[in-house]
Amino acid sequence: MPVMLIILIAIGFVVAVVAVVFAAVRLYIPWTPALLAMGVACGFLLAVWHAVRVLSGLGGGDTIRPDRLYLPPGRGRVRDFAWPHYLAGQVMLDGTAVVDRTMGDVRLLWRLLLKTAPRRLTRWFDEGAGRITAQVAGLLLGLLVAAALAGATVGAALGATFVLLAMGAVALAGWAGGILVAIPLNWRDVLVRRVRHASAFCPACHYSTDVPAFRCPGPVHVPAGAALHRDLRAGSSGLFRRTCGCGAHLPTTHLRAAAVLDAVCPLCETPLGRDAGMRTSVRVVVAGAAGAGKSRWAADASRDGGQSVLDGPCPLIRLAGRHRHGPADILLIDPPGDAVTDPRRHDEVRALHAAHAVVFVIDPFTLPKIARTLAGPQRAQVDPALGEGPARDGYDAIVQLLDSQAVPLSRLPMAVVVSKADLLRRHPVGRTLGADSAGIRDWLSDAGLAHLILAADREFGPVRYFAPEPGTQADGALPWLLSEFSVSLAPRSARPQEATRVR
Numbered sequence: 001m002p003v004m005l006i007i008l009i010a011i012g013f014v015v016a017v018v019a020v021v022f023a024a025v026r027l028y029i030p031w032t033p034a035l036l037a038m039g040v041a042c043g044f045l046l047a048v049w050h051a052v053r054v055l056s057g058l059g060g061g062d063t064i065r066p067d068r069l070y071l072p073p074g075r076g077r078v079r080d081f082a083w084p085h086y087l088a089g090q091v092m093l094d095g096t097a098v099v100d101r102t103m104g105d106v107r108l109l110w111r112l113l114l115k116t117a118p119r120r121l122t123r124w125f126d127e128g129a130g131r132i133t134a135q136v137a138g139l140l141l142g143l144l145v146a147a148a149l150a151g152a153t154v155g156a157a158l159g160a161t162f163v164l165l166a167m168g169a170v171a172l173a174g175w176a177g178g179i180l181v182a183i184p185l186n187w188r189d190v191l192v193r194r195v196r197h198a199s200a201f202c203p204a205c206h207y208s209t210d211v212p213a214f215r216c217p218g219p220v221h222v223p224a225g226a227a228l229h230r231d232l233r234a235g236s237s238g239l240f241r242r243t244c245g246c247g248a249h250l251p252t253t254h255l256r257a258a259a260v261l262d263a264v265c266p267l268c269e270t271p272l273g274r275d276a277g278m279r280t281s282v283r284v285v286v287a288g289a290a291g292a293g294k295s296r297w298a299a300d301a302s303r304d305g306g307q308s309v310l311d312g313p314c315p316l317i318r319l320a321g322r323h324r325h326g327p328a329d330i331l332l333i334d335p336p337g338d339a340v341t342d343p344r345r346h347d348e349v350r351a352l353h354a355a356h357a358v359v360f361v362i363d364p365f366t367l368p369k370i371a372r373t374l375a376g377p378q379r380a381q382v383d384p385a386l387g388e389g390p391a392r393d394g395y396d397a398i399v400q401l402l403d404s405q406a407v408p409l410s411r412l413p414m415a416v417v418v419s420k421a422d423l424l425r426r427h428p429v430g431r432t433l434g435a436d437s438a439g440i441r442d443w444l445s446d447a448g449l450a451h452l453i454l455a456a457d458r459e460f461g462p463v464r465y466f467a468p469e470p471g472t473q474a475d476g477a478l479p480w481l482l483s484e485f486s487v488s489l490a491p492r493s494a495r496p497q498e499a500t501r502v503r
């Protein structure tokens with residue numbers, strides 16, 4: 001607003017000067033008003049002419065360029081290598097250019113007049129005081145030109161103001177309309193992601209994100225990293241499509257970009273495949289004390305999907321699933337119990353920050369109350385499979401780790417799995433182990449885990465209990481967890497590939 005005020009004051013000032021000059025000159029020359037009016041008209045046209053030149057690109061004004069706007073990731077704000085929409089930047093430069101050029105011309109004319117007129121007058125005076133008529137005529141002529149120029153100044157100011165107001169109105173209308181269109185477009189992304197329970201997970205660096213980066217298919221990008229577009233929302237670079245700094249057109253919104261562009265991990269640039277971030281994804285962490293039987297459970301749960309070879313510090317098993325809106329990726333994350341309990345090894349298990357559900361595996365033979373009942377040959381049977389740590393420690397460790405990675409525990413469903421049920425059911429102490437969730441819960445409570453059960457009820461989302469026979473997938477823990485996300489395991493025939501282990 002202060003700019004408008006200054007313009008108005010300037011116009012007022014010029015009008016006052018013009019009025020005085022006008023009054024003085026009018027006494028002598030009757031057609032001053034016409035000259036003044038002509039000046040105003042010319043000034044106005046001058047501004048309009050400059051506007052036409054600048055807007056048509058002939059004016060050669062300053063241009064916003066994507067390489068000047070590009071901010072690579074690293075420190076602070078990140079901005080993609082893309083042309084901003086005309087109304088999102090260039091319009092301001094053009095407005096300034098119109099004002100600068102118009103006022104520059106007016107200034108030039110005044111300078112000419114003020115420089116030459118006094119010189120002429122001095123010369124006349126020098127040529128003889130007697131030629132008074134010539135002096136008066138010169139003075140009047142100067143005043144006359146000044147009147148015309150004053151008119152032109154007012155006209156130019158009016159014209160520039162008119163052009164600015166018109167451009168401002170168009171820009172405002174464009175922004176208002178653009179925001180009204182962009183909001184639903186961008187909300188559609190959020191909504192689709194939420195309905196599908198979609199997100200992307202990088203198999204290389206284990207980073208999970210809602211929105212991956214997309215690689216522009218254009219051939220040349222300078223600087224090199226500029227080919228990655230990290231924010232394809234409808235916005236100031238375009239509502240329905242944007243122009244990359246390389247000239248290629250890209251679709252806006254995550255939903256449309258994911259269908260046609262190659263998605264990559266925003267951190268390590270590993271390719272994530274089509275539909276990354278828009279495909280249903282459920283990541284299940286298999287937690288428990290060391291040796292509790294986690295890997296065995298994961299192998300059984302993915303048995304129908306194939307491979308069972310473990311590798312990497314934190315093995316991942318990918319399974320194909322189905323959601324009512326399309327295919328689903330299921331990932332079993334199987335961290336070693338030691339890495340979860342040892343803070344120095346937490347880097348190995350950073351995949352856990354991406355957890356959506358937890359399977360907590362309990363080795364019943366590590367419970368002191370159960371261990372005490374084992375003796376002689378029974379003990380010998382169990383020993384080779386005995387877990388290394390107390391279940392409670394395993395539970396505390398996983399809760400602390402997930403908490404420290406800002407995982408919203410209270411939203412995570414948890415399946416508590418009693419492992420080694422084949423051995424357990426052979427012992428008298430295991431005969432009372434119920435078959436359903438409530439029965440298993442009661443048995444665990446009697447076996448000394450009442451506190452853990454209460455903590456799980458308090459800290460996690462829905463909790464259910466399972467005691468599967470190893471070697472079968474019939475325990476139902478995984479199907480139940482998946483059903484919490486409206487996902488089911490894909491029938492074997494529908495699986496594009498067998499379960500694969502990824503690092």
Ligand SMILES: Nc1nc2c(ncn2[C@@H]2O[C@H](COP(=O)(O)OP(=O)(O)OP(=O)(O)O)[C@@H](O)[C@H]2O)c(=O)[nH]1
Binds near residue numbers: 290293420422423469
């Ligand atoms: N009989 C029997 N043995 C089991 C069962 N589950 C696990 N085991 C044995 O228990 C031992 C540990 O099992 P794993 O699945 O490797 O345990 P883990 O929890 O993955 O162990 P870490 O990854 O080291 O934390 C192995 O010797 C398994 O064969 C089971 O249901 N029945």
Ligand SMILES: [Mg+2]
Binds near residue numbers: 335336
């Ligand atoms: Mg393991």
Ligand SMILES: [Zn+2]
Binds near residue numbers: 267268
């Ligand atoms: Zn990555």
Ligand SMILES: [Zn+2]
Binds near residue numbers: 218248
């Ligand atoms: Zn490009």
